[in-house]
Amino acid sequence: MHGQNLICRRFLEALDSANDLAANWLRSAIETIVSRELAGKATPANLPADALQSFVLNPSHQAQARRLAYELIARVDPMRAEKLLAGMINDPGSELRRDAVGRALEKAARLLGYAPSHSVEQGLDEALEWYKHNL
Numbered sequence: 001m002h003g004q005n006l007i008c009r010r011f012l013e014a015l016d017s018a019n020d021l022a023a024n025w026l027r028s029a030i031e032t033i034v035s036r037e038l039a040g041k042a043t044p045a046n047l048p049a050d051a052l053q054s055f056v057l058n059p060s061h062q063a064q065a066r067r068l069a070y071e072l073i074a075r076v077d078p079m080r081a082e083k084l085l086a087g088m089i090n091d092p093g094s095e096l097r098r099d100a101v102g103r104a105l106e107k108a109a110r111l112l113g114y115a116p117s118h119s120v121e122q123g124l125d126e127a128l129e130w131y132k133h134n135l
Contacts, residue, residue: 012030016062027064056084089104
């Protein structure tokens, strides 16, 4: 298991400098390794959640690589991922920050009992109609 963890970490690090084609290949390789580990004798506790979290929290890594590491954490330890995401609201990368802001807005809406009166699509349609008639 230790060897597979090292491979996943190296593949994640390789995403930092990979072109698009290589990044797709590396992502597939990482997901396959983790899927095989989880399908076999490995348990989520055996996967390197601490190392993955450390990777996610390091903004020097490429945003998509950090996102993949976060998704792996969420797959093996959803509670850890939830706590981790809550602290990403000021993350320099837009991928994780967007999710953190979305989660914060959902929580605020739930706590305040807020429900929007319009869908996003309805709001956009109304805004377009207003612009057509007023500009």
